[in-house]
Amino acid sequence: MTRKLISSGSPFEKQAGYSRAVVEGDWCFVAGTTGYDPETRVMPDAAADQARNALKVIGAALAEAGFTLADVVRATYYFTDAPYWDEVGPVLGAAFEGVRPAASAIVVGLVKPEMKVEIEVTALRRR
Numbered sequence: 001m002t003r004k005l006i007s008s009g010s011p012f013e014k015q016a017g018y019s020r021a022v023v024e025g026d027w028c029f030v031a032g033t034t035g036y037d038p039e040t041r042v043m044p045d046a047a048a049d050q051a052r053n054a055l056k057v058i059g060a061a062l063a064e065a066g067f068t069l070a071d072v073v074r075a076t077y078y079f080t081d082a083p084y085w086d087e088v089g090p091v092l093g094a095a096f097e098g099v100r101p102a103a104s105a106i107v108v109g110l111v112k113p114e115m116k117v118e119i120e121v122t123a124l125r126r127r
Contacts, residue, residue: 008057020061021062027122028124033054033120036053047079054117073101076106079116080107080115080117
């Protein structure tokens, strides 16, 4: 089995020594992804916009690995404040409509004060 590493070009990947995604066989494991705009590297203030950006980066990593959001079987959502769930829930619902992966939502502290949301997913290639 060949291990494939996917990078989004984020400076955090090299700094912290991780990959945006790792493909092992039929599995793709996407690292926790925050809401920096993938083109400008600017973090929007709204939690919903952060979630949209994170999903865009996740979707691009999955595509590079040969997967789509429809292949996601597990998702973990990290919030710095519980009320962000109400703002982000509809964004997640739209992204995973029909897919409905097993998911958890957790309130945590994230490594930068501007980060409100972090999303990680696991995908399984459909046969």
